[in-house]
Amino acid sequence: MQEELQQFRKQEVWEPVDLPNGIYPICTLWVFRNKKDYRGIINKNKARLVAQGYTQEGGIDYDDVFAPVARIETIRIFLAYVASKDFIVYQMDVKSAFLYGKLHEEVYVSQPPGETNSRGIFIHQSKYIGDILAKLNLSYSKVASTPVDTRTN
Structure with missing residues (x-):
């Protein structure tokens, strides 16, 4: 746990602030x-801090919910096109794709269990997103605002 918290502090992932009324x-x-x-x-024993998002209420704590997915038919068409043009396809796993989006709201998170600070924590996702994009050499990529559907109907 301490290792994970130390990384958050080092990367300036959050900033302690007073919780607004x-x-x-x-x-x-x-x-x-x-x-x-x-x-x-x-x-190795690993500890990961996760948000309990199920405690939020739609329309109060958030407005929109979506998961970026791609339909299997779309993937097949894409691969057929790539094969017909003799293009090279690179595959990349993105475990936290939501980090690539822009966060337009302020997100307040209660302190992790074990932390002792009387103030709340304000998450700075934009710094974290920038670091991940830079690590993957994607800093100058264009953001897609439309999710892709993977349902196999």
Whole structure:
């Protein structure tokens, strides 16, 4: 846990602030997991801080909800086109795709369990997004505002 919190402080992911009147912060929770080696022996304990988003109410805490997905037919058409043009396709896993979007609202999160500070925490996602984009050499990429659907109807 301390390792994760130290990274947040180092990267300036959040800033302690006073919670404005009428704002309810998103609660946080620690998720613990044992990492195992190829033989199944535990070699590392990991802790990850997650938001309890299920405590929010639509229309009060947020307005829009969407998940970017692509339909299987779209993927097939794309791959067929790529193959017909002899293009090279690179694949990339994005575990936290929401970080690539622009956050237009202020998000208030209650302190992680174990932290002692009388103030709330304001998340600075834009710095985190910029760091990830720079790491992947995508700093100058164009943002797509339309999600892609993957339903296989």
